[in-house]
Amino acid sequence: MKRIYALEEWCIDCKRCEVACKVFHSKSKDPVKAFLYEQPKPRNRVRVEGNRTLSIAINCRHCPTAKCVEGCISGAMTRNPETGVVTSNPEKCVGCRTCVSMCPFGAVTIEEGPTHPIAFKCDLCGDELGVPGSPSCVAACPNRALIYVESEGN
Amino acid sequence: MAITTDYLIIGNSAAGLSAAEAIRKTDCEGSVLIVSREPYSAYGRPLISYLLEGKTTLDEIWLKPEEYYEENRLQRMLGPDFEVVQLLPEEHRALLAGGEAVEYGRCLLAAGSVPFVPPIEGLAEASNVFPFLTLDHALAAQEAAREAAALAAVEGRPSRCVVIGAGLIGLKAAEALCGYVDEVVVLEMAPRILPAVLDQEGADVLRQQLAQRGITCLPGITAQKVVVEEGCATACLLTTDELLPCDFIVAAVGVRPNSALAVDAGAVQGRGLVCDSQLRTSLPDVWAAGDLVQVTDAIDGSKRPLALWPVAMAQGAVAGASMAGAAEAPSYESAFAVNAVDFFDISLLTAGCINPPEDGSFTAVTEVDGDSYVKFVFRDGLLVGYILLNRPACGGIYTAIIENAIPVDQLDPAIFSAAPENLDFPPALRWARLHKFYPADRDRRGWKEGC
Numbered sequence: 001m002k003r004i005y006a007l008e009e010w011c012i013d014c015k016r017c018e019v020a021c022k023v024f025h026s027k028s029k030d031p032v033k034a035f036l037y038e039q040p041k042p043r044n045r046v047r048v049e050g051n052r053t054l055s056i057a058i059n060c061r062h063c064p065t066a067k068c069v070e071g072c073i074s075g076a077m078t079r080n081p082e083t084g085v086v087t088s089n090p091e092k093c094v095g096c097r098t099c100v101s102m103c104p105f106g107a108v109t110i111e112e113g114p115t116h117p118i119a120f121k122c123d124l125c126g127d128e129l130g131v132p133g134s135p136s137c138v139a140a141c142p143n144r145a146l147i148y149v150e151s152e153g154n
Numbered sequence: 155m156a157i158t159t160d161y162l163i164i165g166n167s168a169a170g171l172s173a174a175e176a177i178r179k180t181d182c183e184g185s186v187l188i189v190s191r192e193p194y195s196a197y198g199r200p201l202i203s204y205l206l207e208g209k210t211t212l213d214e215i216w217l218k219p220e221e222y223y224e225e226n227r228l229q230r231m232l233g234p235d236f237e238v239v240q241l242l243p244e245e246h247r248a249l250l251a252g253g254e255a256v257e258y259g260r261c262l263l264a265a266g267s268v269p270f271v272p273p274i275e276g277l278a279e280a281s282n283v284f285p286f287l288t289l290d291h292a293l294a295a296q297e298a299a300r301e302a303a304a305l306a307a308v309e310g311r312p313s314r315c316v317v318i319g320a321g322l323i324g325l326k327a328a329e330a331l332c333g334y335v336d337e338v339v340v341l342e343m344a345p346r347i348l349p350a351v352l353d354q355e356g357a358d359v360l361r362q363q364l365a366q367r368g369i370t371c372l373p374g375i376t377a378q379k380v381v382v383e384e385g386c387a388t389a390c391l392l393t394t395d396e397l398l399p400c401d402f403i404v405a406a407v408g409v410r411p412n413s414a415l416a417v418d419a420g421a422v423q424g425r426g427l428v429c430d431s432q433l434r435t436s437l438p439d440v441w442a443a444g445d446l447v448q449v450t451d452a453i454d455g456s457k458r459p460l461a462l463w464p465v466a467m468a469q470g471a472v473a474g475a476s477m478a479g480a481a482e483a484p485s486y487e488s489a490f491a492v493n494a495v496d497f498f499d500i501s502l503l504t505a506g507c508i509n510p511p512e513d514g515s516f517t518a519v520t521e522v523d524g525d526s527y528v529k530f531v532f533r534d535g536l537l538v539g540y541i542l543l544n545r546p547a548c549g550g551i552y553t554a555i556i557e558n559a560i561p562v563d564q565l566d567p568a569i570f571s572a573a574p575e576n577l578d579f580p581p582a583l584r585w586a587r588l589h590k591f592y593p594a595d596r597d598r599r600g601w602k603e604g605c
């Protein structure tokens with residue numbers, strides 16, 4: 001499958017990936033409305049760690065044997081066997097944080113959802129769960145510190 | 155005529171379904187039959203409290219869409235008639251409560267846990283005492299809570315539910331019922347709540363937070379007797395000799411491995427079923443997975459069941475692969491507990507060793523900061539356990555540090571004072587962690603040769 005890889009050598013901590021992710025996952029797709037007015041707030045699923053001397057954008061690895069899927073108590077977190085994409089179904093998620101306690105990379109967060117807090121994670125910007133799209137973070141990175149390439153594994 | 159199947163899976167939950175999925179990865183042809191005494195499609199067992207809270211519904215609680223079973227040709231027989239009442243491993247037969255027999259090639263026991271009923275006088279005979287292990291239990295408790303609230307309103311008094319046992323299940327039941335009755339009182343024989351997953355200090359912090367949200371926990375106190383009038387429990391006589399009136403009771407003092415079928419057939423049992431690294435029991439062609447398996451604790455080497463959902467899923471995958479004779483069958487050697495629970499807006503993650511023995515080989519650091527309480531336990535330069543009360547962010551990074559036994563001196567010491575980061579790992583390890591399956595034709599700058 002195609003995976004996103006972060007290259008810390010090029011990352012300049014500008015957080016444009018976070019902005020692009022948040023806007024893509026908003027209702028309005030408009031940065032001003034998304035940041036200031038939408039409720040519940042749109043969430044970025046990529047997260048930049050570090051500071052200007054060393055930083056890296058952390059994204060879900062779409063693990064072949066995904067700990068978050070193994071742990072999910074509701075069946076919300078699933079891995080599409082054909083595409084390899086791991087997504088969480090907001091309708092089924094109860095916000096228990098089992099996935100948070102299992103993900104080795106800190107790639108899932110629990111944030112306010114339509115009725116109760118639920119899991120948010122990278123969905124590769126697909127239009128439907130489990131189907132990859134074209135990742136907004138990669139397109140937004142000014143420095144090619146995020147690449148979306150065919151990986152050596154499924 | 156007996157029913158025949160290549161694979162018989164007893165239990166339609168985490169372990170059973172995970173095994174069925176693993177069998178299908180290797181064997182697309184063999185017939186798979188799943189039997190369960192519960193009359194429902196597989197549901198998230200831990201979700202029963204969330205259902206009462208309205209965080210899931212009877213439309214969403216099911217683990218898999220119905221088409222899944224057909225697509226994967228998993229036959230199911232669900233309901234009381236399909237409870238397995240006897241296992242005859244030599245004959246490769248299982249007898250069902252409805253009178254039929256199943257002839258199988260290989261069998262998986264994934265029958266989970268059964269509630270432990272404490273020997274409290276009166277408890278067993280009252281009709282308004284509920285365990286909290288199944289969807290039916292939860293729906294019955296919900297009904298009792300609604301009736302209690304209505305009756306108490308008429309009588310002009312507060313409605314009250316008593317939960318016996320402040321373990322995970324008891325406290326989740328308390329949280330769920332809190333939205334229905336006026337008062338929920340949780341009794342716990344041990345000196346602290348969540349005795350298995352918290353230490354004293356953390357338990358005290360959590361207990362206060364639960365109290366602010368309407369749940370009264372009484373650690374160190376339990377019921378010595380249940381007062382029963384006309385078949386109904388009306389009060390608990392506490393070990394302090396006080397009488398605590400109640401409308402109904404949830405009994406959640408603990409669970410036991412539901413392994414009687416195998417034990418009666420002669421299987422070796424310790425604190426759970428004893429299995430090899432492929433999760434084969436001592437009986438011929440009988441595997442086991444989930445709550446009823448005895449697991450070796452990766453940290454202290456002790457042997458006991460680890461009654462947790464992710465553990466059941468992982469074991470099901472191993473047992474299923476082995477049953478189907480997968481070429482690269484994984485093995486199951488040991489595990490450690492990772493618990494994630496939330497109560498209202500409170501979050502609690504714990505893992506591994508939390509209350510280390512005071513033999514000098516462990517060190518622990520703790521920190522209280524506002525509503526949060528954090529504890530890390532170390533041994534021989536390794537992280538072996540944690541408590542994260544109200545500081546959940548990126549908790550899985552700590553879990554990975556325990557699981558992969560990453561020496562603490564390789565990590566940025568800051569990793570323990572705030573949410574852990576991937577940058578806290580040394581460069582080489584960080585690259586290896588974050589760049590699995592990295593394309594071979596690119597260098598670390600992301601460039602292809604010559605570009």
Ligand SMILES: Cc1cc2nc3c(=O)[nH]c(=O)nc-3n(C[C@H](O)[C@H](O)[C@H](O)COP(=O)(O)OP(=O)(O)OC[C@H]3O[C@@H](n4cnc5c(N)ncnc54)[C@H](O)[C@@H]3O)c2cc1C
Pocket residue numbers: 073096098164165166167168169170189190191192199200201202203236237238239264265266267286287288322323326412415443444445446460461462463464466494495
């Ligand atoms: C209220 C509650 C909350 C929980 N919360 C969490 C949590 O947050 N996180 C976590 O990790 N774990 C949690 N757990 C524990 C978790 O649910 C179990 O570890 C998990 O369900 C074990 O899965 P299993 O497949 O081994 O067995 P079970 O889920 O117990 O399923 C057993 C299956 O076997 C069937 N069965 C039993 N006997 C027979 C028989 N004789 N014949 C036919 N069928 C039979 C049953 O009908 C059922 O389908 C919770 C449990 C409860 C009750």
Ligand code: SF4
Pocket residue numbers: 059060061062063066067068069086102103104105106107108121
């Ligand atoms: S959320 Fe974490 S565990 Fe799940 S697939 Fe992504 S990186 Fe892997």
Ligand code: SF4
Pocket residue numbers: 071072073074075076077088092093094095096097098099100118119
């Ligand atoms: S928070 Fe949601 S996605 Fe994560 S384990 Fe719980 S139910 Fe599954």
